[in-house]
Amino acid sequence: MQTTLTVNGTRHQLDLDPRVTLLDALREHIGLTGAKKGCDHGQCGACTVIADGRRINACLTLAVMHADAEIVTVEGLAEGKTLSAMQQAFLDHDGMQCGYCTPGQLCSATAMLEEARAGRASHVTEDLEGTTRLTRDEITERMSGNLCRCACYSGIVAAIEKVAAE
Amino acid sequence: MRPFDYHRPETSNDALNLADEEAAFIGGGTNLLDLMKLEVMTPDQLVDINRLGLDQIDEVSGGIRIGATVRNSDLADDARIRRNWSVLSRALLAGASPQLRNRATTAGNLLQRTRCPYFQDIDAPCNKRVPGSGCAAIGGELRNHAVLGTSDHCIALHPSDMAVAMRALDAEVIVRDAGGGTRTTALVEFYRLPGDTPHIETTLTPGELITGVHLPVPAGDRQVYRKVRDRASYAFALVSTAAVLRMENGKIVSASLAFGGLGTMPWRNEEIEALLTGEAPSNALFDKAGEVLMKEAELREGLEFKKPLAQRVLKAVLTEATQ
Numbered sequence: 001m002q003t004t005l006t007v008n009g010t011r012h013q014l015d016l017d018p019r020v021t022l023l024d025a026l027r028e029h030i031g032l033t034g035a036k037k038g039c040d041h042g043q044c045g046a047c048t049v050i051a052d053g054r055r056i057n058a059c060l061t062l063a064v065m066h067a068d069a070e071i072v073t074v075e076g077l078a079e080g081k082t083l084s085a086m087q088q089a090f091l092d093h094d095g096m097q098c099g100y101c102t103p104g105q106l107c108s109a110t111a112m113l114e115e116a117r118a119g120r121a122s123h124v125t126e127d128l129e130g131t132t133r134l135t136r137d138e139i140t141e142r143m144s145g146n147l148c149r150c151a152c153y154s155g156i157v158a159a160i161e162k163v164a165a166e
Numbered sequence: 167m168r169p170f171d172y173h174r175p176e177t178s179n180d181a182l183n184l185a186d187e188e189a190a191f192i193g194g195g196t197n198l199l200d201l202m203k204l205e206v207m208t209p210d211q212l213v214d215i216n217r218l219g220l221d222q223i224d225e226v227s228g229g230i231r232i233g234a235t236v237r238n239s240d241l242a243d244d245a246r247i248r249r250n251w252s253v254l255s256r257a258l259l260a261g262a263s264p265q266l267r268n269r270a271t272t273a274g275n276l277l278q279r280t281r282c283p284y285f286q287d288i289d290a291p292c293n294k295r296v297p298g299s300g301c302a303a304i305g306g307e308l309r310n311h312a313v314l315g316t317s318d319h320c321i322a323l324h325p326s327d328m329a330v331a332m333r334a335l336d337a338e339v340i341v342r343d344a345g346g347g348t349r350t351t352a353l354v355e356f357y358r359l360p361g362d363t364p365h366i367e368t369t370l371t372p373g374e375l376i377t378g379v380h381l382p383v384p385a386g387d388r389q390v391y392r393k394v395r396d397r398a399s400y401a402f403a404l405v406s407t408a409a410v411l412r413m414e415n416g417k418i419v420s421a422s423l424a425f426g427g428l429g430t431m432p433w434r435n436e437e438i439e440a441l442l443t444g445e446a447p448s449n450a451l452f453d454k455a456g457e458v459l460m461k462e463a464e465l466r467e468g469l470e471f472k473k474p475l476a477q478r479v480l481k482a483v484l485t486e487a488t489q
Contacts (some may be wrong), residue, residue, distance in 0.1 A: 002323070017169075018171070019169065021199070042200060042263075045265060047264055054268040056265050056268050056269050057196070058194045059197055060194075060195060060199050061194075062172070062195065063215060064172055065192075102434075108264075112264065115264070120239070121243070122264075123260050123399065124261045128248040128249075128255055128256070141399050142264060144263055144400040145264050
């Protein structure tokens with residue numbers, strides 16, 4: 001099936017079996033191996049990418065469903081050789097050990113800050129109609145879709161707190 | 167994953183005309199594609215319903231209409247839902263992860279399949295997956311299984327949080343058929359108990375498409391959703407309770423309660439609601455409600471914990487809602 005995917009601003013013409021997930025299209029057909037295949041069932045978040053501004057699990061969606069979407073992967077977060085604020089904060093706060101979950105954590109955290117700025121509530125938000133303040137509890141709840149088997153959570157949360165405060 | 171044909175129609179009629187008996191409609195796909203990878207579900211066609219214009223939330227006379235493909239995250243975030251149907255926002259925010267909620271749809275959430283591990287294991291007998299093959303859960307390892315509405319053929323739990331809140335809110339499912347006709351079905355009539363046909367989970371038939379959900383103006387302004395799970399976030403409910411209450415002069419004048427983690431469908435027990443209505447809140451009253459809730463529970467080995475847990479959650483929810 002002929003499909004056009006727009007990833008990090010570049011259009012890619014692809015001929016894909018409809019079974020190909022967005023994750024496999026990115027990794028195997030386009031060669032962007034930043035998004036990782038962890039569980040392949042939407043449980044770990046290592047495959048998180050940003051589609052039209054929203055973080056999603058690339059493993060649980062078909063590439064052919066995203067023909068009109070703007071996809072951003074971890075490769076698209078930096079501006080040239082300048083890391084994004086979130087990427088730099090992960091480095092500064094040791095937000096990783098093996099690094100396998102990091103691309104998903106970075107995409108997830110980047111989109112999460114936008115959700116919070118837009119006033120989206122979370123499970124731990126006290127008042128559904130109040131303002132959103134990114135406390136540690138809010139950050140951990142909002143990042144619960146990204147697992148880190150090295151358990152670098154304290155560094156990840158510190159990095160996100162730093163960027164959220166800027 | 168087994169091969170399938172993929173279609174992306176622009177109208178509901180085209181979607182219904184394209185779909186054959188073995189087709190599946192796909193909205194977010196977060197549950198369907200997961201099960202297709204496991205070959206638990208093997209549709210021969212996927213009909214993508216994301217271009218049918220079913221992604222709107224509209225105020226209608228007597229309530230609000232939620233389109234079938236409204237994402238769970240957008241529904242939870244809608245200002246009208248947050249204000250007037252807050253129990254629904256709370257239930258949605260308690261479910262899955264942000265990434266999944268950004269894809270998962272209203273209709274897909276209603277139709278999500280059980281997380282019974284034997285249903286997901288194609289080497290295990292399962293009457294829901296292969297009718298007549300038996301039930302590996304009965305006599306197996308139990309935790310996320312039902313204790314209400316079960317049968318000798320199936321004890322699979324309905325896993326949704328959203329549907330529990332909708333059950334308490336008297337939601338109706340709007341269904342369209344290939345002839346262009348529509349019908350509206352209360353959630354209680356939409357779901358079927360497993361009985362001896364656990365593979366038939368709803369009254370939806372091939373050739374029908376959910377186009378939306380209607381929520382009436384809520385019967386109460388005191389709304390609470392509480393969910394207890396094995397970890398603090400991103401896990402299915404062991405027990406959950408949705409409450410929609412109204413109080414006047416220190417008495418409960420209206421009570422609508424629905425339960426997750428207990429039933430083979432989102433559970434509601436009108437005997438509890440009758441017991442509470444007209445009464446002043448008290449611990450004794452809430453304990454009685456808990457007795458009524460669990461009196462017919464089938465507490466198989468491994469599920470005994472659900473009785474005290476459900477009763478304590480109900481008591482906590484009623485206490486909070488009546489304060």
